[in-house]
Amino acid sequence: TQLLEQSPQFLSIQEGENLTVYCNSSSVFSSLQWYRQEPGEGPVLLVTVVTGGEVKKLKRLTFQFGDARKDSSLHITAAQPGDTGLYLCAGDRNRDDKIIFGKGTRLHILP
């Protein structure tokens, strides 16, 4: 059972377009994190959201944590080729010290 479902799995769009990717669960998480991973490298943390309803912005990236702390979204405005990569969400349930990752959304921005 995949505790964190990410959608879409793949997304290919033109430079300049907007997009949203999702991370959903039936479980409540204490916090959710978003990572970006580029080929041949390890994931790099983008943001951590900890409060239900929280919105965080990182330049053209907007992250939202659902009110019930079961889901999160990542919105990219005016996508650029440099945004290309694998976007992973990860959560902790505060029951243990494990971190659970979703399978990721592979994003490709066409110039």
Add this chain to the structure above:
Amino acid sequence: EAQVTQNPRYLITVTGKKLTVTCSQNMNHEYMSWYRQDPGLGLRQIYYSMNVEVTDKGDVPEGYKVSRKEKRNFPLILESPSPNQTSLYFCASSLSASWGGRGPDTQYFGPGTRLTVL
């Protein structure tokens, strides 16, 4: 430079031949973790360590061992590798093992070790 290092970066071996993948961090982090990444399955946690001499199983610990004798090092041991352990492995570390309500500390990932077991 603050970093997590892994060695080797690439390894091809045969079934049953014991191997160790080393992981070292120079940030004095308490929490260290091993993940494997497989197509269609994402990142799955193998083992983690809250501090020296404290290790716990993650979601897929079968066939792996770890040790944490020093704070900086967290080697991953495959006593008898099998082809289903062919994967991309990542070591990660974070400052604290006590997250409370503020969420996990930033995990810093190593560059990965691509392992092929024939």
